[in-house]
Amino acid sequence: MTREGLKSLISSLFVCAVVIISITPAFTYVVVQPLIIESRLVTFGRYAFASEAIDSIAEDESPSVVGIGSSMMYKAFDGKCMEELSGVENSKFYNLAIPASRPYTDMMQIPRLSSSGTDVVLVEVGSNLLFQMSEGPNEYLEFRFTVQTMIQENADLGAWTEIVLPYHQKWLYLNEYERTVARQEWFVESNEIILERLFDLEDEQDIDFRFLPEPGSNEWLDYLQRPGWPASVIDNEWKRKMSMDEYNETVLMKRSNFEPLEHGTRNHAALEYIISELIEADIEVVLVGMPHHPHKYPYLDPGQWDGYNHTLENLAETYDVAVVDFTWQEKEGWVNEHFSDGNHLDDEGRDEFCERMTPLLDSLLES
Amino acid sequence: MDFTTIEYYQWFLPCTFILAIIANRKSKNLRIWVLTLMSYTFFWYASGWHFLLLAVSTITDWVAGKKISTSTEDLVRKRWLRFSLFVNLGLLGVFKYLDFLIETLNLVTLKIPESPEIAALGIILPVGISFYTFQTMSYTIDIYRKKSKPYKKMVHFACYASFFPQLVAGPIVRADEFKKQIDSPMEINPTVIRLGLTLIIFGIFKKLMIGDNISLHVDYIFSDGMPLDNILLVWWGSLCFGIQIYCDFSAYTDIAIGSAYLFGITLPENFDTPYAARSPQDFWRRWHISLSTWLRDYLYIPLGGSRGGKRTLFIALMGTMLLGGLWHGASWNFILWGFMHGLLLLAHRYMILTNWNITFSEKFAKSYLVIGWFVTQYFVFMTWLIFRLENTEMMWRSLKTFVAYDAIWDPVAAWDNLPEIKIITCLFVLIFILGHGISGRIGGFKHWFGKQNPLVWGFISGILLSATFLYQPAETVDFIYFQF
Numbered sequence: 001m002t003r004e005g006l007k008s009l010i011s012s013l014f015v016c017a018v019v020i021i022s023i024t025p026a027f028t029y030v031v032v033q034p035l036i037i038e039s040r041l042v043t044f045g046r047y048a049f050a051s052e053a054i055d056s057i058a059e060d061e062s063p064s065v066v067g068i069g070s071s072m073m074y075k076a077f078d079g080k081c082m083e084e085l086s087g088v089e090n091s092k093f094y095n096l097a098i099p100a101s102r103p104y105t106d107m108m109q110i111p112r113l114s115s116s117g118t119d120v121v122l123v124e125v126g127s128n129l130l131f132q133m134s135e136g137p138n139e140y141l142e143f144r145f146t147v148q149t150m151i152q153e154n155a156d157l158g159a160w161t162e163i164v165l166p167y168h169q170k171w172l173y174l175n176e177y178e179r180t181v182a183r184q185e186w187f188v189e190s191n192e193i194i195l196e197r198l199f200d201l202e203d204e205q206d207i208d209f210r211f212l213p214e215p216g217s218n219e220w221l222d223y224l225q226r227p228g229w230p231a232s233v234i235d236n237e238w239k240r241k242m243s244m245d246e247y248n249e250t251v252l253m254k255r256s257n258f259e260p261l262e263h264g265t266r267n268h269a270a271l272e273y274i275i276s277e278l279i280e281a282d283i284e285v286v287l288v289g290m291p292h293h294p295h296k297y298p299y300l301d302p303g304q305w306d307g308y309n310h311t312l313e314n315l316a317e318t319y320d321v322a323v324v325d326f327t328w329q330e331k332e333g334w335v336n337e338h339f340s341d342g343n344h345l346d347d348e349g350r351d352e353f354c355e356r357m358t359p360l361l362d363s364l365l366e367s
Numbered sequence: 368m369d370f371t372t373i374e375y376y377q378w379f380l381p382c383t384f385i386l387a388i389i390a391n392r393k394s395k396n397l398r399i400w401v402l403t404l405m406s407y408t409f410f411w412y413a414s415g416w417h418f419l420l421l422a423v424s425t426i427t428d429w430v431a432g433k434k435i436s437t438s439t440e441d442l443v444r445k446r447w448l449r450f451s452l453f454v455n456l457g458l459l460g461v462f463k464y465l466d467f468l469i470e471t472l473n474l475v476t477l478k479i480p481e482s483p484e485i486a487a488l489g490i491i492l493p494v495g496i497s498f499y500t501f502q503t504m505s506y507t508i509d510i511y512r513k514k515s516k517p518y519k520k521m522v523h524f525a526c527y528a529s530f531f532p533q534l535v536a537g538p539i540v541r542a543d544e545f546k547k548q549i550d551s552p553m554e555i556n557p558t559v560i561r562l563g564l565t566l567i568i569f570g571i572f573k574k575l576m577i578g579d580n581i582s583l584h585v586d587y588i589f590s591d592g593m594p595l596d597n598i599l600l601v602w603w604g605s606l607c608f609g610i611q612i613y614c615d616f617s618a619y620t621d622i623a624i625g626s627a628y629l630f631g632i633t634l635p636e637n638f639d640t641p642y643a644a645r646s647p648q649d650f651w652r653r654w655h656i657s658l659s660t661w662l663r664d665y666l667y668i669p670l671g672g673s674r675g676g677k678r679t680l681f682i683a684l685m686g687t688m689l690l691g692g693l694w695h696g697a698s699w700n701f702i703l704w705g706f707m708h709g710l711l712l713l714a715h716r717y718m719i720l721t722n723w724n725i726t727f728s729e730k731f732a733k734s735y736l737v738i739g740w741f742v743t744q745y746f747v748f749m750t751w752l753i754f755r756l757e758n759t760e761m762m763w764r765s766l767k768t769f770v771a772y773d774a775i776w777d778p779v780a781a782w783d784n785l786p787e788i789k790i791i792t793c794l795f796v797l798i799f800i801l802g803h804g805i806s807g808r809i810g811g812f813k814h815w816f817g818k819q820n821p822l823v824w825g826f827i828s829g830i831l832l833s834a835t836f837l838y839q840p841a842e843t844v845d846f847i848y849f850q851f
Contacts, residue, residue: 009821011822012824016825019825020829195790195791
């Protein structure tokens, strides 16, 4: 074998490797990620919008408040309203809560949020979020972990990966190779959609609450503050089909039977991780117990939500963070008209939440 | 393990390559031992205990070849040739055709009262049996015909019979061609290695990106409940299958030839842009060349070929095509497929004998080649329906539609009935057609880019591999010719 020939062979292979390494990860990301956020590849792009949202928030240097949590926070937090009420100049309020989310899934976005320059983070501590995560198949968790981690970067990794249960680890993509392979599964479909657009063959899409504007557009920042909220199905059942009594005896009673745990769950571990990481990044943390429909309380057994009370108490004490407990301490004033169902606020409820939260947030921003 | 599994590229091929280089430094024989052992390892992974059949076939033809070459008595020589044919065709008969025979017998005796139904044996077809039995048989026949001499060492012959790149699906190599190469020391030539890698990359691209993606349309169109009276849908299905089977099989051949290059062995080409063929005869000179030439040398010519008048020609041609069809698989579809190609070849031969083609070419000087190409390909793609559709009802329906008998023309319905990924597949079909056309003109795109400088080679290879990775379907489709 001649030296020249060997050199030529090695340089050929080197160029080939460089092309592969530079093309495949970048292509899969650029093609797949926007279509996920746009809700074209998944039912609701909000499940994957956190990284882009946080990056947009980080670019804005004004004082900022971010709310994270489940659909209760998602339907309660109106950043535009807060901005209007706030006395802090140029302050911005962002709603990053995701329906069906829980601390166990919210923790994935914490490293990026910690380095985003955000001033205050509202962390939902929900009575319905303090349950034991079970090992085993779980479509929702698989979806959330898969979709979120395949569009992350190495900087998004952190101690949260150790909180993820061993069975769920397989849904995490923790290096660029794994992430590229995961995105590849969506690549062909994404290309097809792009070509359909190019040839004007795409089916008309319904513009509803699932619509997310393109990151970076003017609508995008508005969306981060005031997302689209779906009309509640229960709301319709309640107001159109059932009497209030009937609703209370059936739907509401069923939805009040959960018993939050005091400690030891992965959601508790995730909450501790979230709070400690944010504090370490000099971010003010506010723990928020969300308001519940007043009709719910009579259906609770004595001590049924003690797990929630103790959790809130322990976290506040351990980490010395502010607490707003609309569930118990500040439950007065929340009336039927504020709710679209047993758990979620409607427009009036959002205004109420905005009015009650903004002064506290202002004080934190000013401090 | 096969050419689409990661294990082949991750450990098998590199290990075999390194072992062969090390062995080559010690001695030529050691390299041949290494290649033989690794070939059997490959076969073990691909087909399990069936490697024993390969061993039986190898030993049989080794012994028969020796006996034939050393004997001067015609009777003895003939007896050993018969022995070789009996064992090889016996293996094929039992493992490939016995169940088919039983099923056919049951079908024939269905209407005879009280005729017993024989249970099929459920024999699993050993991978590559049609290829290696033909290869080893040709060795014995050539020695019998005194066209070639036997290998000097059994391990050399075993290496020829089992050489892993072409073991499972060809190309079918002649013993003499292989012997010349295995007898000379392995030369590590970076240019040849790069050419080998080029062919492997090209093969992977053709199989995983083009062939496997297009196969999704084929499977979908020819599934139950599809409106096969829509002529556009059937034409599309047939076009897609033609592309799929070519990409699938020629990709295997490319990877086989590429892998063999790494060990200093040149295997024969199996394809030469078959969809550019302008006559049925031209098609068979471009499609599965190693089988066509094998059938020509060991079946068509011994049956009389074109030297003995029209009747002999008819028998030789039709007999060769029928057996060639049957070689593909134990099914009436393949026999019918062979029969149809036999008819096409006879019709073409008739045109030549009657000088009809000359008259036609004089009359339509400009369009003669185009019409020849179109008519040939029209029938080639029509016969692919027979090859693909095992369901008789579906096959007849599709054939009728293909020739516009009792068919409808509905482009919108055809488009709506395609699977979800439509535009990309259409683009792949377009890429294939362009690539096939260009490749035919420049004499092989892969050979052209195999000779480029490192920057161009690395760039094109990187693009091809990236595209393959990005567009490969979730599940890899088995090589079609593995079942033969």
